[in-house]
Amino acid sequence: MKRNLKLHQWLMKWHFISGIIILPFVLMLSVTGFIYLFKNTYESPQISDFRYVDVKNERLTFQEQWEIAGRNSDAKPHSIIISGKTDEATEFISGKFANVSHLFVNPYNGAITGKFFENDSPMGQIRKMHGSLFLGVWGGRIIEFVGSWLFVMLLTGIYIWWPVRKWSVFGFFIPRIKQGRRTFFRDIHAITGFWISILLLMILAGGLPWTEVFGNNFKRLQKVTNTGYPATWDGQGLKSLPTENSLSLDEMILIAKEHPLPGTVSLAFPKGKEGIYSLSNTYYKDLNAQKIIHFDQYSGKLLLQHSWSDVGVLMRGRMWFMAFHQGQLGTWNFLIIACTAFLLFIMSLSAIISYLLRKRKGKLEIPIVPSNFFPGKIIFLVIAILGLILPLFGLNILLIVLVSRLSMSKSLLKTI
Known part of the structure; x- marks a missing residue:
């Protein structure tokens, strides 16, 4: 196959320009992304100090613990984590998304064993840097801009690198070490970039739904095509039938335990007199095992339940790629993302070194393309x-x- 030389030069020009613009940001994203993968490893010891308690003979009721949590939480708790372990503090959740906070209550004496604010933790700061450069909405747009150009840079890079005549071990699998430093670093960049390109595209697919412009457009597409969550997934439109007394939290938790779910199981509290209880689980090892079940707060009657198969295809795909992006699907996923983040750093750094070795003083060295070239x-x-x-x-x-x-x-x- 004969290569279109002018098209090659034109794509090389834009590959180069996009690299000049975004590679400093890509270096930052690879480092912060790699660090954030170890979030649970870093935070587990601290949370363990809050979570584990000495077992006593008598426990406070969940209702009493809920009232204690309400008096000691900055924001009213909206859910409780259901655990069957006797040596664990009861965990109450407040806030949403980046503003989630966890409050732990000793079930034996009612003491607050600890509070954990995800947004204020060191890993929370790493996440802010990774997602918005500490610049809020505008920082998020910059990261979306970088992600968009990285997508283009990967596609152009694949075309530029792809061998026209034949494959060779050196230059395509192993960097050439006898043709100078510039060729060596150029090969590290090109070889690494090509062999992780599919993984990088998958990681980008998992990161873009968090962005403002693409993310909001994707949500609109889900709504128009009815491929997101069912309208009643979060209990919208469901109401409890008020009677004289609602169930206590303890009674509701006993009912909830009749529906065993894998992973982290939470029970969301009713909002108002007609509100409902909602039981759900987070289980990244098998997304298909996730469910949400809604109950009447007065009778405990099961009003509606949804399984993962009720979720639209775009939302299921989105959630899978977002979990993949964070290395949450299991050890295999964690190792793949960690290795890819490390190789992305090497790829980006080697590109910068190769460019600096080639660059003449005072010149940008942008690849030249004939002015009359039309790419087609x-x-x-x-x-x-x-x-x-x-x-x-x-x-x-x-x-x-x-x-x-x-x-x-x-x-x-x-x-x-």
Whole structure:
């Protein structure tokens, strides 16, 4: 197969430009992502100090513990973690997403054994750096911009690297060590980038749903195509039938235990007189085993339950890739993500070193492309599709085209 040399040069130019723009950010993302993988390892000792208690003869009721938690929590607890272990403090959850906090109550004496605020922990700070550069919404947009260009850089890199004539051990599997430092680091960049490209695309697919623009558009697509959570997944539209007295938390937990679920099991409290109890579990090792079950707060009657098979295909795919992104699907997943993050760092650093070894002082060394080159309708169609899927990338392309047009107009005016 004969390579289109001009197209190769054109793609190389944009691969180079995207690298200059985003590689410093990619280095940061690889380091912070690698560190955040060890979140549970780092936080487990601290949480263990809060969680484990000495076993006594008599326990306080869950209702009493709930009241204690309400008096000692900054925000009203919305759920309780159900555990069958006698040597564990009772865990109450407040807040959502990044603002989740955990409060632990000793079930034997009512003492608060500890509070854990995810957002304020060291790993919470790493997550902020990884997801928003500590800059809030605008930082999140910068990360989305980087992710969009990384997607493009991977696709162009695969085309540029792909051998036209034949495969060779050196240069395609093993870096060449006898052709100078620049070639050595260039090979490390290219070989590493190619062999982890599929994994990186999967990781990007798991990270983009967290972003503002792409993430919100993806949610709209789920809603339009009815491929997200069922409307009643969170109990929307369900109501308890009020009677004189509601069940105590202890009575409700006994009912909940009649529906054993794997993983971390939580019971969400009713909101108001017509609110419902909702039992659910988080189990990344087998997402298909996840369920949510809704109960009347007065009678304990099962009102509705959903299994993972009731969730739409886009949401199931989204949640799988997001869990994969965080290495939560098991040891195999953790090791793959850790290795990929490490190799991404090596790939990015070697690209910078190779560029600095090639760069002449005062020059950017951007690959030259003939001014009259037209990449073809298929390439523009691909760019248009990527621009629709990744809106920040599309907006950036429009800005680049506008600047290029203005530059060409100025050049023409000078010649008149």
